[in-house]
Amino acid sequence: MNELADRARSIIEEVFASLEEIRESVVTCYRSSAGFCTADLAGVRPEIFRCLGRAPETLAGAGMIVAPGVLADRPRWLEWWQAPDPTFLDVDLDPGSLDFYDYTAAEWFAVPERTRHRHIVGPYVDYGGTDTYMLTLTAPVEDGPRFLGVVGADVRAARFEALLLAELTACPTEVALVNAEGRVVVANSPRHPAGSLLHEAGERLPGLPWALVSARQAAGASANP
Template identity: 70%
Template sequence: MSDRHVDQVADRVHTIVADIFDSLDRILGSVVACYRASGSFACADLAGVRPEIFACLSRAHDVVAGAGVIVAPGVLADRRRWLEWWQAPPEQDPIFLDVDLDPESLDFYDYTHAEWFAVPEHTRRRHIVGPYVDYGGTDTYMLTFTAPAEVNGRFLGVVGADVRAATFEALLLGVLAASPTTITLVNGEDRVVATNSPRLPAGSLLPQPAPHRLPLTGSPWSIVTTTGDRAISSL
């Protein structure tokens, strides 16, 4: 696939993804520093990570809807499980996400089975999940970016950021609208991440396999193009 519009979309996607993971790397560095500085890593020590979490939410306020640290079971001395997760409502200070982490509760949130946690734990590599409906938080289509945190081979958990699918698509509007053909960014399940077609809302599945596909390095996504459905001039 050789098309300057496709190349422009690919470059823009790479830039956005890199910026998000750069912010996560700063949080990750703070987690590792706090862990190494603590004789017995406890929940209170995670307060030392909050400045980087808040900085991420502030720096990328128009992009990141939530960010934080999800700790692997057994890592903290005083808590079996913990989410140091903060959300960024428009024009408000960060709000702590309080979830039920009691295994005996009917509302127990066992995050260890979530793809955004389990895959980085297994692969020890960055991962992107979505779009998926975030029923537990915003009830909107969300993308979740996570990266593993580890020290000397010990898995501490993941650092992560939530980005609304609509926000991510909006960041691509300029390059998508410039294309005379339909360009669609899809995940590994052929679910739409972003597109310039009014017939393919974010989160929907491609109606049929795409003949032209460009895998993007550094993400689980691909760009597909079709000529039968012209792109709209603006979204």
């Protein structure tokens, strides 16, 4: 099971490494601009496109989500591009609209803003985009004390599981990776599909907000009143 944890961590770290390149590009554009605006974000797109191009089957989208008040010409903005083309994601950012997308309330934005640390959300059903299970990885973007927003990427949960197939198959017992809410990220049993709840305690994985639950641990938890 150590191989499963190591492989999962490796995949996640590769995505965060790409996000770090986008973050550095955002900070460079911000510092070189006299009045940071949406046009300046064109300078970040090459890094976003490179991120998507490295793993077009794994990543559904990537980009920069700007904190309110940072841009000179827009109160809010998503510089978000979807794979594989890539295609710009156009969302309603008008607070007066019924379809207003308040991304500041989303966990993937609010947690990095509060903690100034990277974060992983999911798996969850992306009803607003692909209607499939996703993992969203985000990291804060800062210039000194100023919070500029977050960089992020959507990882297809099914593809993430496929990348772990060899390690999942090699486990001698049923095993699952679960998030802090107890939702299954990946498992080697059809009894525990992605997104289902598995409340048994497991072994926390260093560097990831997940735990590894084995059949033995689950059985032990069930045996104790």
